[in-house]
Amino acid sequence: MDEFLFAFLNGEILREAWPILWQGFLYTLALSAITVPLGLLGGLILGLLSTSGPRAVRWAAAAWTDLFRAIPPLVLLVFLYAGLPFAGIDVGAWGAVAIGFFLNTGAYYGEVLRAGLGSVPRGQMEAARSTGLSHGQALAYVVLPQAVRNVLPDLVSNTLEVVKLTSIASVVALPELLFQARQAQNATYNATPIVAAAVAYFVLLWPVVRVISRLENKR
Amino acid sequence: MSAPPTAPRPIIDARGLWKRFGATPVLKGVDFSVAERELVFIIGPSGSGKSTLLRCLNRLEEPDDGSIHVDGIELLSPRTDINAARRRIGMVFQGFNLYPHMTARQNVMLALRKVLGRGKAEAAGIAAAALARVGLAERMEHYPAQLSGGQQQRVAIARAIALEPRVMLFDEPTSALDPELVGGVLNVMRELRESGMTMVVVSHEMAFARAAADRVVFMADGQKLEEGPPAQIFGAPRHERTRAFIRQIDRH
Numbered sequence: 001m002d003e004f005l006f007a008f009l010n011g012e013i014l015r016e017a018w019p020i021l022w023q024g025f026l027y028t029l030a031l032s033a034i035t036v037p038l039g040l041l042g043g044l045i046l047g048l049l050s051t052s053g054p055r056a057v058r059w060a061a062a063a064w065t066d067l068f069r070a071i072p073p074l075v076l077l078v079f080l081y082a083g084l085p086f087a088g089i090d091v092g093a094w095g096a097v098a099i100g101f102f103l104n105t106g107a108y109y110g111e112v113l114r115a116g117l118g119s120v121p122r123g124q125m126e127a128a129r130s131t132g133l134s135h136g137q138a139l140a141y142v143v144l145p146q147a148v149r150n151v152l153p154d155l156v157s158n159t160l161e162v163v164k165l166t167s168i169a170s171v172v173a174l175p176e177l178l179f180q181a182r183q184a185q186n187a188t189y190n191a192t193p194i195v196a197a198a199v200a201y202f203v204l205l206w207p208v209v210r211v212i213s214r215l216e217n218k219r
Numbered sequence: 220m221s222a223p224p225t226a227p228r229p230i231i232d233a234r235g236l237w238k239r240f241g242a243t244p245v246l247k248g249v250d251f252s253v254a255e256r257e258l259v260f261i262i263g264p265s266g267s268g269k270s271t272l273l274r275c276l277n278r279l280e281e282p283d284d285g286s287i288h289v290d291g292i293e294l295l296s297p298r299t300d301i302n303a304a305r306r307r308i309g310m311v312f313q314g315f316n317l318y319p320h321m322t323a324r325q326n327v328m329l330a331l332r333k334v335l336g337r338g339k340a341e342a343a344g345i346a347a348a349a350l351a352r353v354g355l356a357e358r359m360e361h362y363p364a365q366l367s368g369g370q371q372q373r374v375a376i377a378r379a380i381a382l383e384p385r386v387m388l389f390d391e392p393t394s395a396l397d398p399e400l401v402g403g404v405l406n407v408m409r410e411l412r413e414s415g416m417t418m419v420v421v422s423h424e425m426a427f428a429r430a431a432a433d434r435v436v437f438m439a440d441g442q443k444l445e446e447g448p449p450a451q452i453f454g455a456p457r458h459e460r461t462r463a464f465i466r467q468i469d470r471h
Contacts, residue, residue, distance in 0.1 A: 130309075130310040131334060
């Protein structure tokens with residue numbers, strides 16, 4: 001028992017590793033603050049193109065979505081970070097994360113939003129247009145708010161996955177929570193920092209999980 | 220039987236409208252005009268093209284051929300600002316199509332704010348007046364789901380008239396309503412007519428048509444078969460298809 005506590009819940013090690021773990025936590029927050037909006041933006045573009053574009057555009061949006069849902073995000077990130085420089089394009093670690101998440105999580109958000117947009121009856125757009133609103137205004141004020149509300153649980157679920165997925169930024173050496181925990185673990189030969197990272201993720205995301213349950217019970 | 224008196228200037232003037240859905244023609248060269256302050260009823264069996272004709276009049280449906288002038292605007296011209304034109308053409312739908320995430324008042328305010336650019340307080344005042352006019356002063360802060368079908372349809376009418384349109388189009392406005400709620404909507408339409416609004420109504424409310432319409436148009440198979448004052452169309456229809464249709468409607 002003592003051995004277990006020493007290896008996994010070591011107070012001494014935790015105190016020592018705390019500053020860099022905190023740093024990592026802040027990086028994870030920053031990464032989430034970048035990747036979630038970028039993913040939503042990508043998803044919104046895909047969702048709109050795949051529901052209201054001309055047939056060829058809708059087809060292209062569907063193919064795009066399939067492609068980036070099929071490519072593992074880790075592979076995509078490594079390619080952007082370590083592969084593109086061979087073509088003389090160096091987007092850097094942050095650039096690779098931004099592009100990778102725009103493409104990958106954008107595809108997932110796009111699927112969710114496509115379903116949401118599809119759930120709003122046609123008559124809503126028609127009524128809005130009949131009062132003189134432009135297509136964009138009708139989308140912004142009438143159709144999108146309903147679409148988002150109809151798929152809110154799925155949108156929040158997807159956001160939860162995106163935040164968790166930011167841990168892959170560790171492979172491009174961005175010092176987020178997992179990366180820092182690994183560093184601390186290597187420096188101390190102790191698993192406590194990893195446990196601490198897991199707890200930190202839990203503390204960050206448990207409220208989100210609760211929100212999802214409540215939304216799902218409501219529907 | 221003489222033709223109805225020709226008005227000096229039709230406010231709606233559609234010529235030779237063609238519309239196909241895929242290979243199926245639903246409008247086959249329809250001419251349709253409405254004089255200012257006139258109330259025109261369009262009747263006909265389902266599939267006759269009457270709703271499609273109505274929806275062409277604000278370009279919710281894009282005709283394949285023909286021309287439409289509304290209040291002097293050439294509706295089908297590529298140079299026409301369709302959003303500006305639609306402000307002058309109010310439309311009421313069979314399914315109400317209220318915005319469910321907004322209160323009655325917000326439903327009316329949206330286009331006032333975003334299309335006419337009215338300030339918030341001004342738009343709220345106009346919306347309140349429009350809702351009072353349709354008898355819903357007490358229901359302004361209700362959401363559509365909290366209103367009966369008849370009340371929802373009256374909100375939809377308020378949403379359209381708040382923009383002070385030159386003409387109003389009604390696409391089967393009472394077909395989705397329980398019978399006891401129809402009267403309230405018809406009363407609002409009657410009041411609108413008395414105020415001089417130009418109205419085009421696709422509906423099966425024959426009693427209302429008899430009492431309020433200036434002219435009744437009978438359509439079948441994408442064509443206008445017959446038109447005239449309600450007394451003529453309902454009392455002495457010339458066309459066999461019209462007679463058969465009226466008989467069937469009267470039986471209900």
